[in-house]
Amino acid sequence: MADEFDLEALVHLEQTFYDAGYADGFAHGRIHGLIEGRALGREKGFEIWEEIGFYEGFANTWQAIYAKHGHNDQRTMHHIKHLLDLISQFPRINPSAAVVSGATEEVDISKLQRQIRSRYKALCASLGVKPTLRAADTEATEGGGIQSADQQKQVWKLEEDARRPTMQGLSF
Numbered sequence: 001m002a003d004e005f006d007l008e009a010l011v012h013l014e015q016t017f018y019d020a021g022y023a024d025g026f027a028h029g030r031i032h033g034l035i036e037g038r039a040l041g042r043e044k045g046f047e048i049w050e051e052i053g054f055y056e057g058f059a060n061t062w063q064a065i066y067a068k069h070g071h072n073d074q075r076t077m078h079h080i081k082h083l084l085d086l087i088s089q090f091p092r093i094n095p096s097a098a099v100v101s102g103a104t105e106e107v108d109i110s111k112l113q114r115q116i117r118s119r120y121k122a123l124c125a126s127l128g129v130k131p132t133l134r135a136a137d138t139e140a141t142e143g144g145g146i147q148s149a150d151q152q153k154q155v156w157k158l159e160e161d162a163r164r165p166t167m168q169g170l171s172f
Contacts, residue, residue, distance in 0.1 A: 079123040
């Protein structure tokens with residue numbers, strides 16, 4: 001009977017269960033981390049490309065306007081071409097997958113994004129247009145504070161009669 005009972009295993013029982021729980025939790029966390037990371041990456045990638053796409057459309061629109069009307073403002077055309085060049089350098093696929101596969105060229109996305117924003121501001125200044133930064137859903141107020149989307153001013157002033165419900169309960 002003494003041969004069947006191992007006191008050494010009993011002494012390390014708590015550590016054995018801790019190690020088994022840690023291994024199971026680590027594997028489970030890895031699976032969920034990949035799922036959540038993928039979802040977050042998709043969301044942030046969409047936000048970044050929404051902003052970059054806005055800048056590209058803005059530059060293409062002004063380039064077409066200048067071409068159609070025959071304007072010869074070299075500074076503005078330089079800003080447009082440089083902005084479109086920076087946007088064309090922005091990666092359209094996941095750059096971390098390319099690094100894993102063996103390509104060693106690493107792109108600094110945040111630096112490139114800052115350069116694109118700066119060039120967009122310079123283009124707006126040369127056009128005489130107020131820049132609309134698409135980086136966040138908040139907008140700076142005149143006092144320097146941040147104004148959230150809920151606190152933004154209304155574009156059209158609604159009259160009191162339009163806010164009251166109609167007789168049938170329908171409001172157009």
